[in-house]
Amino acid sequence: MFDNPERTNLEQLGEFGLIDHITKAVELKEPSTVKGIGDDAAVLDFSGKKMLVSTDLLLEGIHFDLRYVPLKHLGYKAVQVNLSDIYAMNGIASQITFSIGLSSKFPLEAVEEIYAGALLACQKYGVDLVGGDTSASVQGLVISVTSIGHADGEAVVYRSGAQVGDLICVSGDLGGAYVGLQLLEREKRIFLENPNIQPDLEGKDYIVERQLKPEARKDVVELLARLGIKPTAMIDISDGLASEILHICRASGKGCKLYEDKIPIDPMTYETAREFGIDPTVCALNGGEDYELLFTIRQADYEQVKGQPDISVIGHVTDADGGYELISKSGNVHPITAQGWNAFTSR
Ligand code: ADP
Ligand code: MG
Numbered sequence: 298m299f300d301n302p303e304r305t306n307l308e309q310l311g312e313f314g315l316i317d318h319i320t321k322a323v324e325l326k327e328p329s330t331v332k333g334i335g336d337d338a339a340v341l342d343f344s345g346k347k348m349l350v351s352t353d354l355l356l357e358g359i360h361f362d363l364r365y366v367p368l369k370h371l372g373y374k375a376v377q378v379n380l381s382d383i384y385a386m387n388g389i390a391s392q393i394t395f396s397i398g399l400s401s402k403f404p405l406e407a408v409e410e411i412y413a414g415a416l417l418a419c420q421k422y423g424v425d426l427v428g429g430d431t432s433a434s435v436q437g438l439v440i441s442v443t444s445i446g447h448a449d450g451e452a453v454v455y456r457s458g459a460q461v462g463d464l465i466c467v468s469g470d471l472g473g474a475y476v477g478l479q480l481l482e483r484e485k486r487i488f489l490e491n492p493n494i495q496p497d498l499e500g501k502d503y504i505v506e507r508q509l510k511p512e513a514r515k516d517v518v519e520l521l522a523r524l525g526i527k528p529t530a531m532i533d534i535s536d537g538l539a540s541e542i543l544h545i546c547r548a549s550g551k552g553c554k555l556y557e558d559k560i561p562i563d564p565m566t567y568e569t570a571r572e573f574g575i576d577p578t579v580c581a582l583n584g585g586e587d588y589e590l591l592f593t594i595r596q597a598d599y600e601q602v603k604g605q606p607d608i609s610v611i612g613h614v615t616d617a618d619g620g621y622e623l624i625s626k627s628g629n630v631h632p633i634t635a636q637g638w639n640a641f642t643s644r
Contacts, residue, residue, distance in 0.1 A: 305405035316431055318405065319412045327391045327425045329447065339427035341392060346447040349390075351382035357437035364488075365481045365496075368407055370509045372414025375440045378535070380422055381513035381588045383446035385533035387454035390422060390446040390515070396430040398439030411440070422515055452527065454592070459530040459549035463593040465612040466528075466602060468517045470561040471538055472577055475584025476569045477501070477508030483573075503565050511588040517607065518590075524601045528592035539582040540635035541591045543621060552619035555612035555633065558626050582623075582633070 307315060316334075325333045332340035341348075355375055357363060363371075376393060383390040395415055399408065419426050424444070484496035498505050513533075521528065530549055532541045538560070546553050562577050570577040593614055594602065602608045615622075621633040 303404070303406050307399060307401075307403065307405060307408070310405065312431055315405070315408065319408055319431075320426075322412065322416055323426050325425045325427070327423070329391050330425045330427055333425060333427040334429075339392065339394070341427070341445065343447045347388075347450050347453055349383050349386050349388040349446040349448060349453070350443065351379060352441065352443040353379050353382075355440040355442075357439070362485070363438070365485050366509060368410035369414035369417075371440070372411035372416075373418045374414075374509065374511055375442050376415050376418035376422075376424075376444075377511050377513045377588065379442040379444040380418070380424065380446075380515070381511075381533040381535070383444050384513055384515055384518045385454075385531050385590060386446070386448065387452050387518055387521070387528065387531060388446040388448040389518070390424050390444050390513075392425045392427045392445040393419065394428040394430075394443045394445075395426055396432075396439075396441040396443075398432045398434035400434045400436050400438065403438065415442075422513070454528050454531040456530050456532050456545050456548035457550075458528075459545050459551050459593040459614045460595070461551060461614055461616050462596055463529050463614040464596060464599060464602075464610050465542065465553060465555065465591070465593055465614060466608050466610050467534070467538070467561065467589055467591050468514050468607055468609075469587070469589040470563040470566065471534065471587050471589060472562050472570065472580030472584050473504045473507035473566040474511060474586035474588075475508075475537075475580045476566050476573070476575075476577075477504035477506070478584075478586070479573050479575070480504060480569065481508060501565065501569065503563060504569055507566075508586065511586065513588055514590045520605070520607070521592075524598075524605075526594055526598045526601055528594055531590060531592035534587045534589045534591050535585060536635070537581070537583040537585040538591065539633050540585075543633065543635045545591065545593065546614070546617075546621055549614070550617055552615040552617050553612055553621050553633070554615055554619065555623045557623060559609060559611040561609040561611075583635075 380390045567577045623631045
């Protein structure tokens with residue numbers, strides 16, 4: 298299960314030894330970090346800005362399966378998923394805390410892998426790791442990340458600001474992470490039936506990466522700032538387009554019309570979904586874990602986003618009486634309902 302063949306028992310180190318060991322590699326670079334690891338609390342200074350805080354809990358067997366998720370990817374993804382929430386507020390993420398619960402099956406080398414991934418994400422996104430907590434767990438691995446960010450007061454974008462006539466936009470492409478998950482699950486089943494068969498993920502790098510190594514869209518927040526666009530409402534796509542657009546509509550007291558043919562789906566996502574006999578549009582609507590940004594903009598901003606390869610306009614906001622509608626490729630009208638992930642049923 299672990300790449301590093303050495304196994305250093307955590308009991309040899311003890312809690313403080315482990316904390317010292319894993320936090321050795323931590324560097325502080327953000328000007329807003331006054332004090333990081335080593336006291337009872339981190340100290341941050343945002344001098345007059347609005348502070349943003351978001352937290353996530355990830356449990357082995359519920360949110361990830363270590364039979365195909367490499368630990369380094371897991372550490373990386375745990376951070377990305379959390380930063381994504383800060384970007385969804387149109388904020389800049391600047392710090393995280395990273396907490397872990399470890400059962401006895403994890404040696405030091407496993408923890409090192411998780412941290413290598415987490416610190417890589419921090420480095421890439423300009424975020425300091427300023428604390429965390431470490432505990433034994435009876436069963437399985439637990440990770441909790443809290444991210445902290447900031448924004449000028451006026452810059453913060455809520456889910457509730459969409460207005461009638463606004464254009465609905467999405468970054469990147471959708472459905473890939475879900476199709477990647479189907480692929481990994483299929484290879485896991487094949488492997489469990491016959492351990493001599495090696496996983497066949499040949500040519501499927503993009504969707505496997507979408508699942509294992511998502512990238513939060515800090516670049517899109519920066520792009521919108523450069524274009525001088527402040528979205529009227531925004532959310533990140535963790536549970537699928539359907540669920541997220543309903544969150545925006547309900548928070549804003551509005552309806553929506555989405556056009557199926559405008560939903561961006563990568564060709565590999567499309568083909569692989571077809572191989573699995575699933576509708577690619579359903580993957581985009583209900584798949585989840587794409588960590589793209591879904592946002593609404595004023596019509597006046599259309600000229601600015603029109604030529605942007607990373608932004609697709611997929612519909613518009615209507616008044617609440619218009620309901621939540623998807624216009625299919627053949628022109629039929631379907632009501633949008635959220636399936637999303639239910640954390641309390643097994644997948
Ligand atoms: P406390 O007893 O106050 O909870 P700890 O001994 O748990 O303090 O933590 C000591 C310092 O190490 C704190 O600054 C804490 O934020 C940091 N720390 C503990 N665990 C982790 C971890 N898994 N990752 C990063 N920092 C950690
Ligand atoms: Mg502690």
